[in-house]
Amino acid sequence: MTNLLSVLPDFDIQPFAHILPSLERALISTADLLTLDALDVAKRAQVPPGEVRRLAVAVVDGVHGSTSLSTGEGVEGGGNGESVEQGGDGSVSNRIEAISTLDDAFDAALCGGIAVGKLTELVGESAAGKTQFLLTLLLSVQLSSTSGTPKSALYISTEAPLSTLRLVQILEEHPKLSALPFDERPTMARVQSAHIHDLEAQDHILRYQVPVVIKRHNVGLLVVDSIAANYRPEFDRGKAKGSAAESFVKRSNQVTELGALLRQIAEKHDIAVVVANQVADRFATVVEPASQIPLSQQHTPKSQPTSPPYPTTTLPATTAHAPKPDSTPIPTLTVSTDDPLSLDHQQRFFTGWGDEPSITNLKTPSLGLAWTNQLGARIALLKSPVYAVRPYASGEEPEIEGWERTCRVVFGEWCGEGRVGFEIWKGGVRAIVGEEPEVKGV
Numbered sequence: 001m002t003n004l005l006s007v008l009p010d011f012d013i014q015p016f017a018h019i020l021p022s023l024e025r026a027l028i029s030t031a032d033l034l035t036l037d038a039l040d041v042a043k044r045a046q047v048p049p050g051e052v053r054r055l056a057v058a059v060v061d062g063v064h065g066s067t068s069l070s071t072g073e074g075v076e077g078g079g080n081g082e083s084v085e086q087g088g089d090g091s092v093s094n095r096i097e098a099i100s101t102l103d104d105a106f107d108a109a110l111c112g113g114i115a116v117g118k119l120t121e122l123v124g125e126s127a128a129g130k131t132q133f134l135l136t137l138l139l140s141v142q143l144s145s146t147s148g149t150p151k152s153a154l155y156i157s158t159e160a161p162l163s164t165l166r167l168v169q170i171l172e173e174h175p176k177l178s179a180l181p182f183d184e185r186p187t188m189a190r191v192q193s194a195h196i197h198d199l200e201a202q203d204h205i206l207r208y209q210v211p212v213v214i215k216r217h218n219v220g221l222l223v224v225d226s227i228a229a230n231y232r233p234e235f236d237r238g239k240a241k242g243s244a245a246e247s248f249v250k251r252s253n254q255v256t257e258l259g260a261l262l263r264q265i266a267e268k269h270d271i272a273v274v275v276a277n278q279v280a281d282r283f284a285t286v287v288e289p290a291s292q293i294p295l296s297q298q299h300t301p302k303s304q305p306t307s308p309p310y311p312t313t314t315l316p317a318t319t320a321h322a323p324k325p326d327s328t329p330i331p332t333l334t335v336s337t338d339d340p341l342s343l344d345h346q347q348r349f350f351t352g353w354g355d356e357p358s359i360t361n362l363k364t365p366s367l368g369l370a371w372t373n374q375l376g377a378r379i380a381l382l383k384s385p386v387y388a389v390r391p392y393a394s395g396e397e398p399e400i401e402g403w404e405r406t407c408r409v410v411f412g413e414w415c416g417e418g419r420v421g422f423e424i425w426k427g428g429v430r431a432i433v434g435e436e437p438e439v440k441g442v
Helices: 020-025 030-035 038-045 049-065 104-109 130-143 164-173 199-217 244-269 343-349 368-372
Strands: 082-086 092-096 119-124 152-157 191-195 219-225 272-277 279-281 285-287 332-334 363-365 377-387 400-412 418-425 428-431
Touching: 020 038, 030 049, 038 049, 104 400, 104 418, 104 428, 119 130, 119 244, 130 152, 130 164, 130 219, 130 272, 130 428, 152 199, 191 199, 199 219, 199 244, 219 244, 244 272, 244 368
Parallel strands: 119 272, 119 377, 152 191, 152 219, 219 272
Antiparallel strands: 082 092, 279 363, 285 332, 377 400, 400 418, 418 428
16 A cells, blocks of 8 residues: 555555555555545455455554554654654554634533644624634634744635724633733734735735745734635626536636645644635425414415424523414424435535524535535534513514524534534633533544
């Protein structure tokens, strides 16, 4: 194989000498062997699947039993923000360097924070708290330094310019920042910013100017807020040149190149790249309970399903009331296709919306599947309305008195799924007091 001996120098390849040349010709790497299905690897290399499984098991055993993995830079350092540490029992573990969110609950859900060397996306609808989260990171990155020189942050905005007044307010109000000695606090001088308006300028800045700024100012965090804003006007169906299909293909290619460029910046310069993304409404079939359908229509197919006038399924039972005081059955949400291989069926598992029946206001992150495949992690910021507790007249729309916000880790290379409720306050964003973060798959 192409890099087996570089990963495991002491691995005994003799029992597998008959399949290694075929794996070499098929460009199968050790990562492919450990992550891909053995049948797929066998088809690609034209070797028996059983032999591939046996080799994969041997490699896993070799990794677990090895006391010195070769990283190309010695035991003390790894690439892409990873540091390799050797424990007292001889085991080797990879610790991902991360930027703290300045909140213990958020850091627990993210297994330490925003990973360095990775591309992370914050996605949510308008006023969900994306920018507040990013502003906190601009200050937090200045506290993490392994070389003794404080890190800086680079903020690229495609919509509203950087809010310096809000940044100063977070710096003064957040308890973890205000408690620091004056000479150790983050400063506005270490936050570089740029405002761009079109895709051409965005591509030029990311390719040629950002690498220079990173080296010159010791940048540890690159933020793009938001990544989809410049694509919407340039690829509007009415303005795009050519057919809609040609415009879609062109945009997909550009999005893929953009994702690859941002990942390259994160890995090459060993920094965290965090982007904010917008969402679009996603429509699904709403099936109403039989008790809500008149008897004369219960056996008549409905050509168009009727959606409730407001998202009743997001009403917390203890803090809000539906317009009718009686217990009204909640509509159920179904996908529009039963094909498990279709995008409509699968996107509920990687977008952040759709896999919970309690949420009917579905959203889809902008830029589609081509962009999602480039991400190292996706963090969805969800918000649901909280309605005032009072009796409502028939047909009256309930009054919204607040929002219930949830930070959800949809997927991540360095952490499992997790969620935690949060609120926006003067000091930025913080987890709700008394609520334990839910973390899965860590």
